[in-house]
Amino acid sequence: MELYLLLIFMILAAIVAIEVKDLLSSVVAVGAVGFALCLAFLILKAPDLAITQLVVEILCLIILIRATISRDLPLAIEGRWVFNTVSTLFFIAIFLFTAYIALRELPLFGYPLMEVAKKYLEEGTSKTGAVNLVTSVILDFRAYDTLGEATVLFTSVIGVMAILRRPGRKKIEEKDD
Amino acid sequence: MSLIVKTITRLTVGLILLYGIYIVLHGHLSPGGGFAGGVIIALSFVHLMLAFGKDAVTERISKQTASKLESVGALLFLSIALIGFFGGYFFLNILKKGEPFKLFSAGTIPLSNIAISLKVGIGLLAIFLALVILEEVKREK
Numbered sequence: 001m002e003l004y005l006l007l008i009f010m011i012l013a014a015i016v017a018i019e020v021k022d023l024l025s026s027v028v029a030v031g032a033v034g035f036a037l038c039l040a041f042l043i044l045k046a047p048d049l050a051i052t053q054l055v056v057e058i059l060c061l062i063i064l065i066r067a068t069i070s071r072d073l074p075l076a077i078e079g080r081w082v083f084n085t086v087s088t089l090f091f092i093a094i095f096l097f098t099a100y101i102a103l104r105e106l107p108l109f110g111y112p113l114m115e116v117a118k119k120y121l122e123e124g125t126s127k128t129g130a131v132n133l134v135t136s137v138i139l140d141f142r143a144y145d146t147l148g149e150a151t152v153l154f155t156s157v158i159g160v161m162a163i164l165r166r167p168g169r170k171k172i173e174e175k176d177d
Numbered sequence: 178m179s180l181i182v183k184t185i186t187r188l189t190v191g192l193i194l195l196y197g198i199y200i201v202l203h204g205h206l207s208p209g210g211g212f213a214g215g216v217i218i219a220l221s222f223v224h225l226m227l228a229f230g231k232d233a234v235t236e237r238i239s240k241q242t243a244s245k246l247e248s249v250g251a252l253l254f255l256s257i258a259l260i261g262f263f264g265g266y267f268f269l270n271i272l273k274k275g276e277p278f279k280l281f282s283a284g285t286i287p288l289s290n291i292a293i294s295l296k297v298g299i300g301l302l303a304i305f306l307a308l309v310i311l312e313e314v315k316r317e318k
Contacts, residue, residue, distance in 0.1 A: 047208035051200070055216040059301060062223055063308065129274030130205035130283035138210070139289045143268040146289075147258060150296055154251050157300040161244070164307045 003043055010036045024065065031061045048134045178228050186228035193221040197298070204290040205283040211293030218298040223305055231309050240310065243303040250296030257289050 010033050017029035034057035041050040107113050120137055130136040138146050178186075200207075201214030226234045238246075261269030275282030 048210060048213070051209050052213040052216070055213055055220060059216055059220055059223065059305075062220075062227070063305060066312075067308065125277055128270060128283055128286060129277060130286050131277050132205050132207060132210070134208075135205045135210050135286060135290070136283070139205075139286045139293075140268070140270055143258065143289070146293070147254065147268075150251060150254055150293060153297060153300055154247070157247060157303055160304045161307050164311045 003040060006036050006040045006043070010040075027061065027064045030064070031057060034060070048132075182228050186224060190221050190225050190228075193224060194218060197221060197294075201290055201294040202280065202287065205286045206278065206280070211290035212297050214290070215294035215296070215298030216301060218294065219302040219305070222302050226305070226309065231306075231313070235306065238299075238302070238306075240303060240306050243299050243306060246299040247296055247303060250292050250294075250299060253292035254289060254296060257285050257292060260285065 013029045013032040013036065017026045017033065020026050020029065034053065038050050038053040038057065041047075041053055120141060121133065124133045124136045124141075125131060128136040128140045130140070197214045197217030197220075199214075200209035200217060201211055204210035204214065222234050222238070258268045261267050261271060264271035270284040270286070272284035274284055281287075
């Protein structure tokens with residue numbers, strides 16, 4: 001029940017984030033979506049995800065507020081409105097149709113198809129020695145995934161550093177050194 | 178920022194850093210782990226920067242140091258994975274498992290947590306530093 005209320009709240013906040021004109025209010029609405037997602041993880045009994053979602057959301061909000069403050073929303077209202085609307089409706093219809101076909105085949109919530117999760121729950125602690133089973137999965141059984149995720153983050157940091165390189169930056173760095 | 182923010186920051190920033198380190202070190206015992214703990218550590222530095230300005234952080238960790246520390250974290254995680262080859266295959270947990278519920282247990286998992294926290298925390302801090310320095314450059318122009 002609480003989960004559905006949270007989902008409705010998240011959808012409403014997302015709509016507000018899209019529709020509101022002020023950029024700072026939009027960022028605050030995005031933050032509301034994130035914190036509601038954090039509560040949803042807590043209700044689904046996933047404290048690891050809730051902690052991660054909370055701290056990442058705080059960091060994102062700080063960065064977004066710093067980036068958006070004292071800057072206005074760029075307006076882009078020109079061009080082919082009719083074509084845009086028709087194509088949007090077309091893709092929404094396709095998406096709903098395929099989602100209807102796909103979601104009918106899904107197993108019920110909480111009844112996974114894969115049997116491997118049961119094995120992790122039974123043998124996780126004895127095989128890895130870690131009491132926190134989430135950690136034993138992400139850093140032992142599925143450590144390859146974590147390596148890939150770390151690589152993605154590394155690449156994104158390199159990308160940000162490379163994009164934010166400006167000609168005038170060198171002078172300031174010399175001052176810092 | 179105002180005097181109130183500075184005083185509260187001076188009191189809380191150490192506790193936030195300590196809590197991040199606690200979450201990282203107890204990643205295999207309690208909820209949390211390397212990613213969340215690393216972000217909390219980064220948040221303590223961001224907190225310091227918001228209250229005292231960017232110089233308070235850049236004189237401790239410059240952008241070059243941040244990049245180097247992040248690379249060290251990534252290489253550390255990869256080398257922990259490569260250690261597994263001594264026992265057989267990639268990512269094998271070859272260290273002693275130890276007793277459950279003890280801090281020194283679970284073989285390589287706490288070491289991986291530390292490496293990931295270093296990588297994630299310093300990486301996000303580096304992104305924030307890059308954004309702040311860019312803003313400064315723009316303002317000077």
